[in-house]
Amino acid sequence: MTFSSVATQAGTRPAPSYFRSKTLTAALAFLFGYIGLHRFYLYGMRDKYGWAHIVGIVAGAIGFLLLAANERTSILGWVLAVPGAVSLLAAFLSAIVYGLRPDAKWDAQFNAHTGRESDSGWTVISVVIFSLLFGAFLLMTGLALTFQTYFEGQVEAAKTLSQ
Numbered sequence: 001m002t003f004s005s006v007a008t009q010a011g012t013r014p015a016p017s018y019f020r021s022k023t024l025t026a027a028l029a030f031l032f033g034y035i036g037l038h039r040f041y042l043y044g045m046r047d048k049y050g051w052a053h054i055v056g057i058v059a060g061a062i063g064f065l066l067l068a069a070n071e072r073t074s075i076l077g078w079v080l081a082v083p084g085a086v087s088l089l090a091a092f093l094s095a096i097v098y099g100l101r102p103d104a105k106w107d108a109q110f111n112a113h114t115g116r117e118s119d120s121g122w123t124v125i126s127v128v129i130f131s132l133l134f135g136a137f138l139l140m141t142g143l144a145l146t147f148q149t150y151f152e153g154q155v156e157a158a159k160t161l162s163q
Helices: 003-009 022-035 037-043 048-069 075-100 103-110 122-162
Strands: none
Touching: 022 037, 022 048, 022 075, 022 122, 037 048, 037 075, 048 075, 075 122
């Protein structure tokens, strides 16, 4: 019985034998993390969280279109926009977490069977910096729009009650 058949029978996936780059993973999370590409790169096409990113971003896109068409008054649009925002922000957070992980810990988790070691440099730090920049910008923008919409609705409700 081989290692892969024992691992498959035990319910765990065997570790792939290819080298996985920390810099490439962080860059994939930064550029294409909203569709889960970094998850598919690390764990393969069967990764449920990678597919959750795709479902979340599709729901978020539909929600965004509903909000844009109805001047941010669609309840369904807000409900559908939340998974998209979570997927987008989780992708930027993943880029930060993967990029800041020490090389030795990265290699122990993802490259233990390859015999190669990671040597990440300033490129991965640049990806982390831009992920923090864009992620914080999108989070603050989303919060500002949400609170603005809420308080505008409260003002309209107060005007209606006072008449």
